[in-house]
Amino acid sequence: MIARLTRHPAVVPIGAVVLAILIGAVVILLAGLNPIDAYAAVLQGSLDVRNLDYTFSVWGFICGMGLVAAIPLRMGEFNLGGNGQLVLGGITAYVVASQLGLPGIVAVPLALIAAMLVSGGFAAVSAPLATRFGIPIIISTLLLSPVAVAVASYLVRFPLAEKGSGNAQTPVLPEDAHIWSLGDLRYTTVGLLLIIAVMVIFYIVDSRSAVGFELRVTGANRRFGEYAGLKPGRLALGAMGSAGAVAGLVGAIIVLSSPYRFIDGALISPGYTFAGLAAALLAGGRPALVPVTAILFTILQVGGASMERTAEVPRQLSDVLQGVVIVILALRVVLDRRRAGAGKDS
Amino acid sequence: MSTAAVELRAISKRFDAVVANDGIDLVLARGTVHAVMGENGAGKSTLMSILFGLVRPDSGDIVVDGETRSFQSPLDAIAAGLGMVHQHFRLFDSMTVAENVVFGAEPTRGGRIDRAAAAERVRSLADRYGLDTDPQARVGDLSAGARQRVEILKALHRDARILILDEPTAVLTPSEVTSLFTVIRRAAEDGTTVVLVTHKIQEVLDVSTEVTVLRDGRVSGRFVTADTTSAELVRAMTGREVEIVANPGTGTLGETVLEVEGVSVTDARLERVSNVSLSVRRGEIVGIAGVSGNGQHDLVAAVLGTTPVSAGRIRLGDHDMTGAPVAARRAAGLAVIPEDRRGEGSAVTMSITENLSLGHHRQPPIGWPTGFGRGWMSLAAARTRASEQISSYDIRTSGEKQPVGSLSGGNAQKVVIARELSFDAPLLIAEQPTQGVDVGAIEAIHGRLLDYRASGRGILLVSHEISELLALADRVLVMFAGEIVAEFDRSRASAERIGAAMAGAAAAAGEEWTA
Numbered sequence: 001m002i003a004r005l006t007r008h009p010a011v012v013p014i015g016a017v018v019l020a021i022l023i024g025a026v027v028i029l030l031a032g033l034n035p036i037d038a039y040a041a042v043l044q045g046s047l048d049v050r051n052l053d054y055t056f057s058v059w060g061f062i063c064g065m066g067l068v069a070a071i072p073l074r075m076g077e078f079n080l081g082g083n084g085q086l087v088l089g090g091i092t093a094y095v096v097a098s099q100l101g102l103p104g105i106v107a108v109p110l111a112l113i114a115a116m117l118v119s120g121g122f123a124a125v126s127a128p129l130a131t132r133f134g135i136p137i138i139i140s141t142l143l144l145s146p147v148a149v150a151v152a153s154y155l156v157r158f159p160l161a162e163k164g165s166g167n168a169q170t171p172v173l174p175e176d177a178h179i180w181s182l183g184d185l186r187y188t189t190v191g192l193l194l195i196i197a198v199m200v201i202f203y204i205v206d207s208r209s210a211v212g213f214e215l216r217v218t219g220a221n222r223r224f225g226e227y228a229g230l231k232p233g234r235l236a237l238g239a240m241g242s243a244g245a246v247a248g249l250v251g252a253i254i255v256l257s258s259p260y261r262f263i264d265g266a267l268i269s270p271g272y273t274f275a276g277l278a279a280a281l282l283a284g285g286r287p288a289l290v291p292v293t294a295i296l297f298t299i300l301q302v303g304g305a306s307m308e309r310t311a312e313v314p315r316q317l318s319d320v321l322q323g324v325v326i327v328i329l330a331l332r333v334v335l336d337r338r339r340a341g342a343g344k345d346s
Numbered sequence: 347m348s349t350a351a352v353e354l355r356a357i358s359k360r361f362d363a364v365v366a367n368d369g370i371d372l373v374l375a376r377g378t379v380h381a382v383m384g385e386n387g388a389g390k391s392t393l394m395s396i397l398f399g400l401v402r403p404d405s406g407d408i409v410v411d412g413e414t415r416s417f418q419s420p421l422d423a424i425a426a427g428l429g430m431v432h433q434h435f436r437l438f439d440s441m442t443v444a445e446n447v448v449f450g451a452e453p454t455r456g457g458r459i460d461r462a463a464a465a466e467r468v469r470s471l472a473d474r475y476g477l478d479t480d481p482q483a484r485v486g487d488l489s490a491g492a493r494q495r496v497e498i499l500k501a502l503h504r505d506a507r508i509l510i511l512d513e514p515t516a517v518l519t520p521s522e523v524t525s526l527f528t529v530i531r532r533a534a535e536d537g538t539t540v541v542l543v544t545h546k547i548q549e550v551l552d553v554s555t556e557v558t559v560l561r562d563g564r565v566s567g568r569f570v571t572a573d574t575t576s577a578e579l580v581r582a583m584t585g586r587e588v589e590i591v592a593n594p595g596t597g598t599l600g601e602t603v604l605e606v607e608g609v610s611v612t613d614a615r616l617e618r619v620s621n622v623s624l625s626v627r628r629g630e631i632v633g634i635a636g637v638s639g640n641g642q643h644d645l646v647a648a649v650l651g652t653t654p655v656s657a658g659r660i661r662l663g664d665h666d667m668t669g670a671p672v673a674a675r676r677a678a679g680l681a682v683i684p685e686d687r688r689g690e691g692s693a694v695t696m697s698i699t700e701n702l703s704l705g706h707h708r709q710p711p712i713g714w715p716t717g718f719g720r721g722w723m724s725l726a727a728a729r730t731r732a733s734e735q736i737s738s739y740d741i742r743t744s745g746e747k748q749p750v751g752s753l754s755g756g757n758a759q760k761v762v763i764a765r766e767l768s769f770d771a772p773l774l775i776a777e778q779p780t781q782g783v784d785v786g787a788i789e790a791i792h793g794r795l796l797d798y799r800a801s802g803r804g805i806l807l808v809s810h811e812i813s814e815l816l817a818l819a820d821r822v823l824v825m826f827a828g829e830i831v832a833e834f835d836r837s838r839a840s841a842e843r844i845g846a847a848m849a850g851a852a853a854a855a856g857e858e859w860t861a
Contacts, residue, residue, distance in 0.1 A: 210708050210721050217704055220693035226652060227682070227690045228705045229673035 013282050016328035017296065020321045027320065028313055038311040045306020046299040057187035057257075058270075059291075059298040064195045064250035065276025066283070066290040067202055071243040072137065073285035074206065075235055076219040079243050081141030082273035084148030085123050089115035089248025090255040091152040094160070094170055094262045097177035097255075104176035108256060111177070112194070115252035116245040122148060123244020124237055131233035137240065149268065156264045168264035179256035191253030198246055203287040215239060219285070271319065275301055278322050281329045297322065350409075351376040351508055351539040352397070352428075357406035359392055366392040367403070368563040374508065379530055379540045381550040381571070384560035385583055385784035386754040387742070390543050393560070394510055397541075398430045399423035410508075429501025430510040435493050439486035444468045446485055447499045471502050475532050478525070491522035498529065502538075509533060510541045515549060516782075521849075527553045545583070545784060547576045559583055584786040592817050593631070593796060593836070600628030601663075603679070603773040603804040604649065609658030611644045611828075618644035620828040621658070626773060626804040631795065633819030634808045635844050641828035642808045643685055646775055649806075650682050651675050663772060676705065681771040683762055685778045685808070687755070691762040694751025698743060699732040701750045702765050706731075735764040740790065755782035763791060767798060774798060777808040792818060812841045812848075824848055 025035035046055050065082055072079040093111040102110065126140040153168070162171040180190045206212040218225040218232050225232060250272070255262050275297040282296070283289035304318035354372040358365070367389045374380050384390045395401040397408065399417030408415050410426045417423045420430070437446050444464045453463040468481040477495045485496060494514060501509055511530075515523045530540050530553055542554055550557055551571060559567040559582035567582030604626040611619040619641045626632045636642050647653035649660055651672040659668045662678045670678075684691040692701050703723075707713050711727040714720055732746040739760045743753060750758050759782060766774065776795060780788045795818060799805055809815050815822050822839050824832040824847035832847040834840075 208722055208725065210713055210723055213700070213703070213707055213723060217693055217696065217700070220695050221689075223690045224693050224704070226672060227650065227684060229671070229676045231671070231673065 009284075012332045013284070013293075013329070016282070016325050016332075019328060020324035023324050024317055024321045027317065031313070033311065033313055038307050038313040038317070041307040041310040041313075042299060042303030044303070045310075046301075046303035048306075051302065053185045054187045055298060055302045057189070057192060058272075058302050059294055060188075060192040060195045061250055061254065061270075061272045062275045062279055062294040062297050062301070063199060063291050064246055064253075065272045066279040066294050067198060067276075067287075068243045068247045068250070068273070069277040069280035070283065070285045070287065070290050071202065071246070072236075072239045073280055074212075074219050075215045075232070075239055076222065077236060077239065078138040079123065079126075079141050079240065080138055080277070081123060081126070081145035081148075082247055082276065083268050084141075084145030085119040085244045085247030086251040086254075086273060087152045087267050088122055088148045089119040089251030090262055090267050091155055091160075091251075092118040092248065093252030093255050094173070097173050098170070104178075107177045108179055111256060112249060112252045115248040117248070119248025119251065120241045120245035123247065124241035127233065127237035127240045130236060137236065141240075152262075153264050156262050160262070162261075170262045173256065173260045177256065178260050179253060186258060189253065189257050191257060194249065194253065198249065199287065199291060206287045211235070211238065270301070271322075274326075275322060278326050281326060349375050351411065353407075353409040354393070354397065355407040355409065357393065357396055357403045357408075359396060359401065359403050361392075365563050367396070369406075370560070370563070370565055372558055372565070374539050374541060375556070376539055377534055377537045378555040379534050379542060379553055381542045381544060381554035381557045382560065383545060383547075383550060383557060383579065383583060384566075385545060385786065386756045386782070388560040388583075389563040390560050391512070394430070394512060394541070394543055397423070398428055398510060424504055424506070427505065427507040428510065429504055429506025429508070431494065431497040431501060431512065431514060433513045433516060435497055437485045437493060437496060439484070441485060442481065443479055443483050443485060443488075443496050443499075444481040446496055447471075447481075447503050449500070451504055467503065468499060471499055475502065475529050475536075476525075477529055489522075491518050491526070494518070494526070495529075502533075507537070508539045508541065510543065512543045513545075514542070515544070515546065523549075547579050547785070550579065551576060561585060580785055583784075593820065595836075598629050600802060602627050602661075603663055604806060605659075605661040606645075606649065607659045607661075609645070609648055609660060610656045611641070611648050611653055612656040613644065613653070617656075618828055619648065622825075622828075622830055623658075624806075624823060624830065626806050628772065628802050628804050629799060630820045631799050631805040631807055631818050633815040633822040634806065634825055635812060635815050635822055635848055636808075636810070636825035637848050638810055640825045642825050643777065644828075645825070646682065646684070646777055646806075646808060649675075649775060650680070676769070676771075679772040681766040681769040681774045683766050683774070683776045683779050685781070687758055687762055687781070688751075692750045692758060694758075695749055697747045698736065698741070698750055698753075698761055699728050699746045701761050702732045702735055703728045705765065705769065735768070739764045740787075756784050756787050759783050760787065760791075763794070767794060771803070773804050773806065775806045775808070778810065779807070780811070780814060812844050815839070815844065816841065 028035040028038050045051065065086070068082045068085065069079055093115040096111040096114045097107050100107065123141070126137045126144065129135045129140045130137050156170055157168045160170045162169055182188050182190065206216070214225065214230050215235055218230060218235055222232060251267055254267055279290055279293040279297050282293040300318040300321055304315035307313050307317070308315045350373050352374040354370060357367050357370045359367040370389070370393060372393070382390050382393065392401060396403045399420045399422050408417065415422070415426055444461065447468050448464045453460045453467060455463070465481040468479065471477070472479045477499055479492065479495050479499065485493060488496070498509070514526060518526060530542070534540055544550060554571045557569040557571055557574065557579065558565060559579060561583060566585070569578065602625050606622060606624050609619060609622050610617060622645060624632065634642050644653060648655050651667070651670060655668065659666060661667060662675060662680055665678045667675050667678060688694055703712055707723055709715060711724065711731060713723050729746055736743060736746060741757050741760045743757065750761055753761070763779065779795065780791050783791060795805060795807070807815065807819055816839060820836050822834045822844060823830045824844060826848065834843060
């Protein structure tokens with residue numbers, strides 16, 4: 001009976017979260033503080049009605065970056081280059097929205113599309129690198145990411161810099177090029193609706209389309225896919241291109257939202273990329289679960305700040321918990337592989 | 347009573363809804379070779395796991411040497427004098443034979459392992475039972491047969507008086523099987539009780555003294571081997587008469603569906619396939635015999651397109667496919683039942699429906715090939731098609747959503763066969779199509795292959811089982827060291843001639859030699 005329960009697919013992910021919370025509690029206790037107070041502050045901070053607007057926008061970004069990891073994860077590939085793809089989308093959107101002098105009705109959609117194309121193209125480079133040159137996608141995405149971040153950083157410090165400002169940031173976008181907000185909400189915009197739409201599309205493509213099926217087959221057993229005539233190189237190109245496009249979309253939405261400018265480091269420092277990666281891993285890449293697991297990391301992210309204020313626990317604890325979850329899930333991959341290697345008796 | 351080494355009394359075990367063992371009684375007389383037979387899922391693995399302390403029964407007694415025991419773990423079973431050689435070996439590859447054998451019960455001197463004594467112990471055991479082994483060899487360098495000898499030595503070193511061998515011949519070549527049987531007989535003469543778990547009838551008749559047959563978790567027959575026949579054993583295993591299917595003779599040959607011309611395959615600088623030429627025509631089954639690892643699999647991979655050729659040409663029908671990708675070859679009319687079912691032929695974590703759909707998912711009824719719906723799949727159509735195939739191929743499952751990895755080996759093989767046969771491709775390559783499949787199901791698969799040929803298609807049948815080739819093939823080619831060393835027409839083929847050619851004795855094949 002117990003053996004049956006432990007084999008349920010939800011056990012490891014939920015166990016990982018519980019274990020992470022317990023480890024966090026021990027860390028807080030060791031620091032001489034009260035873990036219950038700290039966790040209560042996390043929940044209060046993130047679920048406070050006055051904060052919900054902000055919480056929703058963060059959830060949207062984590063969902064978006066969750067897709068960036070989940071799409072390639074469907075075929076068994078790890079995209080660790082979310083940061084570079086995100087920043088490249090942000091800077092592209094800024095350039096299109098600010099430099100072309102187009103009216104808002106054209107500028108905003110065009111900025112979003114351009115960001116998706118540039119980031120998608122950038123991420124897709126990893127596919128031929130893997131197929132032609134044998135560089136694993138997990139490596140090339142990780143190594144190419146800082147390059148994109150550095151290029152954006154150069155652009156924002158020199159050619160696009162705000163004159164007379166001490167900060168590495170661009171001037172504010174013209175009001176016409178701000179993304180449309182929802183009612184009088186400050187943080188939640190049309191961007192959140194776009195991300196939700198992308199999640200729905202991913203879900204449908206994953207479960208009902210031939211390409212989605214081929215991705216899942218390749219993820220489950222690459223040799224099986226090749227034997228059946230699938231082309232993993234082409235699938236990787238599509239998966240990485242789509243993942244990059246989603247990252248570009250998220251970057252563009254962030255830049256076109258308040259405070260309506262590209263600030264160096266502002267897209268990376270909230271840690272959406274790795275929160276999204278953790279959410280994708282926790283969901284096992286399943287499209288329907290990513291928005292659910294993203295809730296957990298949203299609470300940690302948003303609540304971490306209020307925990308720091310009211311319970312005097314540094315917000316870095318959120319990162320610790322995220323890290324523990326990722327380590328446990330990575331361990332499961334290793335153990336599964338070992339178990340599969342041991343083989344099953346007929 | 348005094349002659350029973352082990353008695354299992356009324357053993358029952360359920361797993362969820364499945365009754366694996368239902369009141370099984372089994373008496374193992376001392377110094378006998380007792381075969382436990384049954385189809386996949388009949389309960390033999392569960393019964394042996396209970397006997398060896400890996401699984402605890404829900405009810406029933408285990409009596410060893412007249413004493414009722416309750417095994418909490420295999421350690422208790424080992425202490426009671428049992429030893430088990432598993433189908434998948436449990437050895438340390440990087441350590442020597444001697445180290446593996448004494449592991450867990452090491453001879454020590456002054457608190458340290460006495461390596462000399464260990465080697466000596468292995469040597470004396472090996473001599474006594476005729477187990478040819480080098481105590482200093484690294485286990486990772488040994489063949490499957492030699493590893494199995496190490497496992498047997500390990501059990502004997504622990505003074506096992508009851509030795510359980512689980513499907514021991516699955517990984518062995520014909521000559522290794524012969525020497526294993528010699529060891530088994532010698533151990534029995536020595537007073538050891540050997541339990542042989544198998545579903546191969548010929549082995550049971552060759553080596554056992556008594557047979558217990560299981561079906562659906564119960565004992566369906568007990569026999570003294572000398573007084574029984576293979577027909578009687580098959581009936582006990584399947585509950586019915588099994589007719590042996592055989593090739594009714596050559597039909598009308600049509601056009602050539604596969605033409606392999608002077609193909610070589612080189613992998614890691616080793617020539618796996620050397621200058622092989624062969625052709626398959628509509629209406630014929632061409633068999634390829636050979637001991638595993640003589641290039642058959644590389645030849646199949648070259649035809650499928652998963653391995654490049656270093657020389658030669660491959661044609662499917664009218665199309666030159668030498669450098670073409672797998673998808674183009676399959677589109678030109680090729681289906682393949684691969685040897686490595688788990689690694690290549692299926693995705694074990696995916697459902698039966700998904701496994702059956704791959705390759706069919708862009709064609710009707712599952713996919714829309716053209717127009718507005720192009721690229722989308724009908725999940726309902728995939729499910730309907732899967733349940734039809736589940737019933738027509740008699741795949742034993744709880745439903746079409748069940749993951750293929752949780753099916754028994756024989757049922758997983760049926761999934762692969764159903765998917766590939768339903769391509770209706772002019773050429774089918776069937777590699778070990780009946781591996782791990784029950785007697786009853788082998789007959790059904792053979793019947794399907796013959797029907798496939800009768801419908802005017804060609805089959806390239808690669809098999810290690812000479813009997814399978816003799817039953818089905820119109821011609822048999824023998825591969826040895828990457829080359830085709832002999833070709834036999836149906837009328838000239840015999841087990842002896844094919845066996846001799848498989849062993850590389852090309853000269854013995856004499857007149858059949860084709861250069």
